[in-house]
Amino acid sequence: MQNKRSISFQIIITVIISFAVLFLFFSVLTTELYYRNVTAIMQESQQHSITQLNESFDVFYQQLIYTLIQLSGDSTLKQYLTKVPEDNFEYYQMQRYVHDFLQTYIGFFPNSNVHLILYGENGQTYTTYNETLYLEETGILEEDFVKQAERNHRRLGVSYFHAGLTPYTENDEYMYIAHALYDPYRSKYYGTILIVIDETCFQNLYSDLIQDNNHFSVITEDGLVISDNKSELLNSVDTELLAIAQKNPSGIREYGGEKWIPSAVYNEYFNFHIIQLTKYSAITSKVFPSIIRILELCCIAQFIVIGFLVYLFQKITRPIHRLSIAMQNVSGKDLLLRPEPMQFTGCSEARLLGESFNEMFGKLEYYTKKLIQEQGARHTAELNSLQHQINPHFIYNTLTSIKYLSLAGQRDKVITGINSLTKLLRKTLGDIRETIPLKQELDLLQDYFQIQQLRYGDGIRLNMNIREECMNASVPKFFLQPLVENSIFHGFSTNNPNGTISIYATISNRLLKLEIMDNGVGIPPSILEHIMDVSVENNKDCLTRIGLKNIEDRIKMIYGPDYGLSITSTAGYGTQVVIYLPALYPEGEKNNEESAKDSHN
Numbered sequence: 001m002q003n004k005r006s007i008s009f010q011i012i013i014t015v016i017i018s019f020a021v022l023f024l025f026f027s028v029l030t031t032e033l034y035y036r037n038v039t040a041i042m043q044e045s046q047q048h049s050i051t052q053l054n055e056s057f058d059v060f061y062q063q064l065i066y067t068l069i070q071l072s073g074d075s076t077l078k079q080y081l082t083k084v085p086e087d088n089f090e091y092y093q094m095q096r097y098v099h100d101f102l103q104t105y106i107g108f109f110p111n112s113n114v115h116l117i118l119y120g121e122n123g124q125t126y127t128t129y130n131e132t133l134y135l136e137e138t139g140i141l142e143e144d145f146v147k148q149a150e151r152n153h154r155r156l157g158v159s160y161f162h163a164g165l166t167p168y169t170e171n172d173e174y175m176y177i178a179h180a181l182y183d184p185y186r187s188k189y190y191g192t193i194l195i196v197i198d199e200t201c202f203q204n205l206y207s208d209l210i211q212d213n214n215h216f217s218v219i220t221e222d223g224l225v226i227s228d229n230k231s232e233l234l235n236s237v238d239t240e241l242l243a244i245a246q247k248n249p250s251g252i253r254e255y256g257g258e259k260w261i262p263s264a265v266y267n268e269y270f271n272f273h274i275i276q277l278t279k280y281s282a283i284t285s286k287v288f289p290s291i292i293r294i295l296e297l298c299c300i301a302q303f304i305v306i307g308f309l310v311y312l313f314q315k316i317t318r319p320i321h322r323l324s325i326a327m328q329n330v331s332g333k334d335l336l337l338r339p340e341p342m343q344f345t346g347c348s349e350a351r352l353l354g355e356s357f358n359e360m361f362g363k364l365e366y367y368t369k370k371l372i373q374e375q376g377a378r379h380t381a382e383l384n385s386l387q388h389q390i391n392p393h394f395i396y397n398t399l400t401s402i403k404y405l406s407l408a409g410q411r412d413k414v415i416t417g418i419n420s421l422t423k424l425l426r427k428t429l430g431d432i433r434e435t436i437p438l439k440q441e442l443d444l445l446q447d448y449f450q451i452q453q454l455r456y457g458d459g460i461r462l463n464m465n466i467r468e469e470c471m472n473a474s475v476p477k478f479f480l481q482p483l484v485e486n487s488i489f490h491g492f493s494t495n496n497p498n499g500t501i502s503i504y505a506t507i508s509n510r511l512l513k514l515e516i517m518d519n520g521v522g523i524p525p526s527i528l529e530h531i532m533d534v535s536v537e538n539n540k541d542c543l544t545r546i547g548l549k550n551i552e553d554r555i556k557m558i559y560g561p562d563y564g565l566s567i568t569s570t571a572g573y574g575t576q577v578v579i580y581l582p583a584l585y586p587e588g589e590k591n592n593e594e595s596a597k598d599s600h601n
Contacts, residue, residue, distance in 0.1 A: 491520025
């Protein structure tokens with residue numbers, strides 16, 4: 001199997017990905033443009049159809065207006081609406097005449113279920129129904145749309161869904177248009193015309209256009225659906241459909257959880273929107289197979305081209321691949337062991353790389369040895385510098401303590417202090433190790449603390465709470481003394497120090513945590529903020545800063561940047577220093593938990 005990092009593999013993958021991306025890009029672009037063009041053509045065709053449909057609604061409206069005008073201007077009809085019949089014979093004669101007269105106007109609405117109802121001031125009702133109807137008994141004359149027409153005879157009152165007025169039609173709903181008949185000579189209304197329109201009148205206008213994949217709807221400005229090829233939507237408010245109609249739709253829209261191609265037109269006569277929706281899936285189902293066929297042919301052509309390019313690239317990069325294998329075999333060996341010069345064949349570039357490789361390895365051997373020596377010397381020098389820095393710091397403070405004992409005339413304590421200092425220096429200066437077990441570090445700290453107690457007495461106390469498994473853990477040599485020293489000199493009163501220094505050590509998740517706490521006066525925030533900055537000018541606590549910075553630098557130099565110390569302090573309560581070190585042990589020693597496991601096994 002070919003190496004995934006080889007130049008030939010990467011070139012081949014780059015070519016394949018490039019072809020795939022270009023293929024996908026142009027496929028998506030072509031498909032998107034094709035769908036957009038088809039959608040635009042479909043929407044243009046829909047718009048043409050719905051414009052013609054709108055003209056049909058206009059003609060229907062004009063027929064209604066023409067009928068109203070003719071009925072309003074007929075003097076004979078006016079007479080029959082104002083005259084009270086003298087007897088039944090005249091009543092039936094008037095009914096028969098008006099009924100036949102109204103039937104002539106019904107002919108203006110072929111194939112439409114339209115009826116006319118007239119009501120006159122004489123209380124007579126005339127209809128195109130074959131049933132006798134007393135309009136005042138139905139209560140419709142008191143409804144808002146009729147009253148609206150009576151308030152202004154130049155406007156029409158409309159009720160889109162109203163129950164039928166005859167026993168035969170009372171279970172159905174119809175659209176009612178009301179027009180008041182006004183006599184200008186008497187300045188008085190003498191009757192009302194009601195045009196009863198079945199919803200099928202509207203549906204007949206677009207019934208020839210209905211297919212399985214489209215949807216026609218007529219909706220008012222309030223979102224009320226007054227005509228729809230889906231009967232279940234009639235007399236419902238559809239704000240989603242209204243929003244599509246009002247936004248001059250184009251492109252593709254979501255409606256009812258499906259994608260549609262919408263077209264809409266506003267009819268100014270009826271004041272409603274006519275909408276046609278065509279399912280987007282109807283287009284995709286017809287276009288998709290053709291696109292798939294085109295993409296299949298493109299894929300075949302692309303595979304042929306990629307196969308040829310793969311063969312060509314492998315032939316060109318084969319010598320470089322062999323050279324990379326040779327370099328990989330050498331890189332797995334010790335760089336200080338120079339291999340035999342290697343012979344490379346192939347293209348001129350590969351031979352040149354081979355010669356350069358042999359020459360490079362010779363120089364690499366020399367510089368590697370030199371670098372190892374320099375790094376070892378520099379590391380030793382840095383640690384020695386830090387160690388030599390802490391020694392004068394410690395000696396200065398210890399001799400200061402002995403000086404105060406001498407001034408106090410305590411000759412025995414001075415001798416004891418000098419002996420303790422000599423013993424302590426012999427342990428620290430004679431030991432060249434960077435790290436020692438924690439228990440030895442604690443012994444050194446006890447020797448130092450005895451010297452300080454010679455000066456300050458039992459007013460200062462040292463408590464150590466160290467878990468047993470921490471005792472053998474490796475720590476930097478003599479790193480606790482500066483912390484304890486800071487607590488004595490700065491945490492407690494300089495005249496008569498009195499306080500307790502506590503040291504805790506625990507191990508968790510292979511991390512050694514040491515806490516040094518005192519119950520002294522604490523560190524002011526202004527000093528704590530710059531406690532580790534030895535470059536601060538006019539610093540009265542310079543030795544304190546050097547000591548802390550020294551510990552921080554030694555920890556990071558020995559263990560890495562992930563370890564170090566942090567200081568927190570509260571005025572009046574004391575100071576806490578937390579040190580984090582890796583839980584490491586000198587070779588040949590184990591902590592108690594491991595020893596217990598070994599003994600158990």
